[in-house]
Amino acid sequence: MNWQTLAGNRVLGAIVIAxxxxxxxxxxxxGYDISTSLRPLLVISAFLAIASIGQTLVIILGxxxxxxxxxxxxxxxxxxxxxxxxxxxxxxxxxxxxLALLIGAVNxxxxxxxxxxxxxxxxxxxxxxxxSVLWWxxxxxxxxxxxxxxxxxxxxxxxxxxxxPGLIPAVIIVAVAVALMLSSTAYGRRLYAIGGNPSAARYxxxxxxxxxxxxxxxxxxxxxxxxxxxxxxxxxxxxDVGQPYLFQTIAAVVIGGTALVGGRGSYIxxxxxxxxxxxxxxxxxxxxLQPSMVQAxxxxxxxxxxxxxxxxxxxxTTI
Amino acid sequence: MSGLGFGAVLLVxxxxxxxxxxxxxxxxxxxxxxxxxxxxxxxxxxxxxxxxLGGRGGIDISVGPVMGFVNAILVTVLIGQFDLASPWIVIPAAVVIGATIGAIxxxxxxxxxxxxxxxxxxxxxVLTGLTLTxxxxxxxxxxxxxxxxxxxxxxxxxxxIALVWGLLRxxxxxxxxxxxxxxxxxAYTAGVNVVLVRWLAYVLTGAFAGIASLSLTxxxxxxxxxxxxxxxxxxxxxxxxxxxxxxxxxxxxxxAAIGAADIFLLQTAITYFNASTFVLExxxxxxxxxxxxxxxxxxQWLQRGRTP
Numbered sequence: 001m002n003w004q005t006l007a008g009n010r011v012l013g014a015i016v017i018a019x020x021x022x023x024x025x026x027x028x029x030x031g032y033d034i035s036t037s038l039r040p041l042l043v044i045s046a047f048l049a050i051a052s053i054g055q056t057l058v059i060i061l062g063x064x065x066x067x068x069x070x071x072x073x074x075x076x077x078x079x080x081x082x083x084x085x086x087x088x089x090x091x092x093x094x095x096x097x098x099l100a101l102l103i104g105a106v107n108x109x110x111x112x113x114x115x116x117x118x119x120x121x122x123x124x125x126x127x128x129x130x131x132s133v134l135w136w137x138x139x140x141x142x143x144x145x146x147x148x149x150x151x152x153x154x155x156x157x158x159x160x161x162x163x164x165p166g167l168i169p170a171v172i173i174v175a176v177a178v179a180l181m182l183s184s185t186a187y188g189r190r191l192y193a194i195g196g197n198p199s200a201a202r203y204x205x206x207x208x209x210x211x212x213x214x215x216x217x218x219x220x221x222x223x224x225x226x227x228x229x230x231x232x233x234x235x236x237x238x239x240d241v242g243q244p245y246l247f248q249t250i251a252a253v254v255i256g257g258t259a260l261v262g263g264r265g266s267y268i269x270x271x272x273x274x275x276x277x278x279x280x281x282x283x284x285x286x287x288x289l290q291p292s293m294v295q296a297x298x299x300x301x302x303x304x305x306x307x308x309x310x311x312x313x314x315x316x317t318t319i
Numbered sequence: 320m321s322g323l324g325f326g327a328v329l330l331v332x333x334x335x336x337x338x339x340x341x342x343x344x345x346x347x348x349x350x351x352x353x354x355x356x357x358x359x360x361x362x363x364x365x366x367x368x369x370x371x372l373g374g375r376g377g378i379d380i381s382v383g384p385v386m387g388f389v390n391a392i393l394v395t396v397l398i399g400q401f402d403l404a405s406p407w408i409v410i411p412a413a414v415v416i417g418a419t420i421g422a423i424x425x426x427x428x429x430x431x432x433x434x435x436x437x438x439x440x441x442x443x444x445v446l447t448g449l450t451l452t453x454x455x456x457x458x459x460x461x462x463x464x465x466x467x468x469x470x471x472x473x474x475x476x477x478x479x480i481a482l483v484w485g486l487l488r489x490x491x492x493x494x495x496x497x498x499x500x501x502x503x504x505x506a507y508t509a510g511v512n513v514v515l516v517r518w519l520a521y522v523l524t525g526a527f528a529g530i531a532s533l534s535l536t537x538x539x540x541x542x543x544x545x546x547x548x549x550x551x552x553x554x555x556x557x558x559x560x561x562x563x564x565x566x567x568x569x570x571x572x573x574x575a576a577i578g579a580a581d582i583f584l585l586q587t588a589i590t591y592f593n594a595s596t597f598v599l600e601x602x603x604x605x606x607x608x609x610x611x612x613x614x615x616x617x618x619q620w621l622q623r624g625r626t627p
Contacts, residue, residue, distance in 0.1 A: 114615035117565035124607035131600030260434040296448025303441035312432045
């Protein structure tokens with residue numbers, strides 16, 4: 001494979017970097033053992049990958065969703081609180097899922113029908129959601145996750161003969177489903193069509209409003225699922241659990257080769273992007289950097305990676 | 320254009336409500352302090368505007384971290400370490416550091432052609448990381464003259480930004496920026512150096528963020544690593560609330576200032592009722608969504624009237 005094809009294929013770029021980072025970690029960090037470090041890497045990346053499903057879809061559509069961290073916090077706190085009050089957990093998941101779909105639908109409807117930048121709408125709606133949850137709990141959420149959820153996401157758990165928690169195969173199944181949805185369903189075709197050229201899509205009788213509502217609803221739904229799974233991981237409710245995911249989902253999507261202008265990208269790339277982000281974090285901490293310096297280095301690495309294979313075209317080529 | 324729109328109406332209403340609720344705080348004698356409280360957010364909103372006006376996804380989400388970074392450098396290094404506390408050094412330093420970061424942001428967004436939100440997310444992380452390394456916890460003090468920027472002289476940093484922008488409006492640059500923001504391809508075909516115009520917008524954003532940091536430093540009176548980044552999303556909300564189009568090419572600094580004043584007055588009114596911060600968050604989110612929705616409906620209605 002030569003450099004040209006690598007630069008041309010953004011998804012492949014992200015996957016290659018994910019592998020290179022593994023090799024680098026093994027080489028640079030003393031006592032780095034791939035068999036023990038792989039499990040936390042996969043589990044932590046899995047949370048990011050689930051939270052980023054919606055961001056991938058929304059960005060392919062040509063939008064952006066800043067409400068993901070707020071919806072994650074909402075799902076996390078509501079699920080814990082209700083479970084603490086003795087409500088059946090399946091019912092809770094159903095309720096949280098439906099509420100999340102509604103929140104997302106409002107995001108999509110307002111952005112598309114009124115033609116307002118989704119950044120502002122999702123930020124406004126997200127703030128309202130967070131405020132409502134805090135108001136309801138008085139700022140001190142209680143409750144916990146059922147053991148089944150904790151077991152499902154625990155790093156130490158194993159699924160029969162496979163030494164991995166159930167979360168990992170579940171994410172793989174979801175990933176295949178999302179990839180198939182993007183490549184071989186009418187929904188996927190329409191998503192790329194609207195993202196690539198909104199006005200042409202309208203002539204092809206694709207309803208932009210319908211697609212925006214459905215896609216933002218899906219985004220909020222997956223964010224809520226990530227919030228519930230994180231409840232199992234941390235054990236207790238935390239309203240700000242989603243905050244790191246505000247920018248991380250965007251970074252994962254972009255490192256995965258999806259263009260923010262819409263119409264291009266894939267979920268497989270986002271998964272590679274999630275792995276890359278978590279790997280860089282692990283590598284830098286392994287090298288003994290302070291958390292604040294890890295953050296600074298992460299910023300520099302994101303810029304470097306995106307300038308390597310995620311550049312936009314010059315204005316003269318867009319005429 | 321319909322003028323200043325919903326943001327301005329909201330401003331008048333909020334101003335009346337606030338004066339009615341709390342006349343002492345809004346008395347002419349207290350105006351300096353009042354402006355001092357509002358200045359960091361207002362200046363942050365003004366700073367966010369040029370990059371957004373440039374269009375094609377132009378945005379600078381590192382404005383808040385730039386404010387925090389400049390705050391840390393001024394208080395700990397310049398004033399604390401080298402004892403260079405003269406306004407003739409501190410003020411230019413703030414502007415130059417801000418403009419330099421703006422030039423880097425602009426370079427990444429225009430010459431390297433990384434999508435602006437990603438490029439400035441990168442600098443966002445770099446700057447917050449560096450600030451936290453430099454100043455792990457709040458520390459330091461500031462000279463008395465700088466303290467005045469949150470009291471009697473609180474209007475000075477804002478006036479400085481307004482002056483620079485007012486002078487720019489006299490040059491062709493302002494027209495070129497608006498042309499680039501509303502239709503970059505048409506501007507490029509007409510011979511505008513779109514890349515350079517956009518790059519300069521980021522430099523301006525950075526320089527204004529440096530000035531905003533002076534207001535912030537004056538208000539908090541120390542170096543604090545956690546406050547700066549909180550201004551980014553508030554500032555962008557203010558810009559949108561005031562009626563600047565996030566698609567670029569429409570609006571100006573007046574709109575951004577109105578939006579920032581709206582958010583500030585909303586906060587003071589709600590705090591007066593002793594409502595919890597949770598309620599403040601709900602109302603703030605609702606007003607933001609409502610305001611942009613009303614503006615969008617107004618816009619669509621006007622366009623319908625224009626085309627027969």
